[in-house]
Amino acid sequence: MSTQVFYFVATLSIIFSLMVIFAKNPIHSVLYLILTFFTFTVHYVLLNAQFLAVVNFIVYMGAIMVLFLFVLMLLNLNKETEPSKSPLIKIVGVIAGGCLVVTLIGSLKSASISSPLILKNPGLGLVENLGKELFGPFLLPFELSSLLLLAAMVGAVLLSKRDEIEA
């Protein structure tokens, strides 16, 4: 049951992420990206990582993608304003894409089907256990990453205040 659900959702993830690239309209791309993130949330639920699932839901679908959509709506992208690409860039793109395909085929040929992962502790993704892990053995990396976020926030505030300082 769970394996079938996994294959169904995984197929959806791949289809939606392909649609992100192939959609002509950037707004549609973002909407497909939102759907892709939603399928990721389902994957997390299937792995019994409920906290990660709901955080992915709130942060990626609810906040970051809203900002993406927000910016794209302000940009007013049209076919007329799109910069035309020179043939040289197109040729370079084809060569690069070809290299990527060759690499992918090579790695796929050597890949073998991995055995299903069995978690030692299936309840690891629950909020309680995750919190104990994060604030116990992994306290230092956790606090350091929060410092990184703080630095980014200070930087953003500074950038937005630059005009005032110069004036």
Added chain:
Amino acid sequence: MDSAFVIEKFILVAVIFGISLVIAMYSTYAERKVAAYLQDRLGPDRAGPFGILQPLADGLKMFMKEEIIPTSSNRFLFIAGPGLALLCACIGTAVIPWGSPVLIAGKTIPLQVSDINVGVLYIFGVVSLGVYGVMIGGWASNNKYSLLSAIRAASQNISYEIAMGLSIIALLLMTNTLSLKEIVDQQHGWRWNVLYQPLGFLIFMVCSFAETNRAPFDLPECETELIGGYHTEYSSMKLGFYLFAEYINMFVSSAVMAALYWGGYNYPGMDSMAVWLGPTWAPLFGTAVFFGKICAFIFFFMWVRWTIPRFRYDQLMNLGWKGLIPLAIANIIITGVVIAIIEKF
């Protein structure tokens, strides 16, 4: 998974869905009656006694109106927008505990669709998703005013989500759980969270006004600046969906406020009532109390709407970023310190 479980949940979902729709329907009526009372008018009184059939008449009118889809709009997203808005409004009810388990025909039935252990975060996720309906509809209309309104809605929701999340963190420090059911059960009798978290409740309430786009924060549909806001181009039942979603959002956020801070289905003297009424009727009475609290909050929403004028956009942003967020952080620090002191001694 046995079929009795599925049937039980299906009936529960259907009943909750029906109740939310009926309450949303009668909220439109109540809104007009409350507005009329506050402005010393009579309000709707023609359809049926005291005008109680007015929502049906309104619904019929919405269905009968001509459906207009602008030619230059994005057809699929134009239709998807209101649908998404209504869907996001409705799914929030899934984790709200409507009452303590009821004994019906020798079977104990929990009055909650799903008691997931991240219930509070789920509500939060649904709230943050709610803005997509407005954004997609506003953008797909291909109208400058609709687009401006959609952008306003997005920035307003994101800004107030931060303060809302921070105000919940202080509450979670006290409750030690993310399950809504456990949070409500901890408030047995008189121990309502609002008595311990008055500041947190105030911040949460102001934020839910902003998240539901209700006055005084209804900037996305500010008529003086934006004609009709994000639903300028909408007609017929698609417009009805947007208006309806707002009332369902109001109902759900009232329920969340009542459950998180005002004790949910708990009330003083509930233990003696449980003995007196028995295991079937006592929980149902608790549910009635819960709905009483929800209705009180819905009335409060309307009271505020017809009392306080709309904010200006910069005032809204200043209040959110410079007022509520620092207050919420101070609230977290105070709560943390107090809890640490209590645990120490």
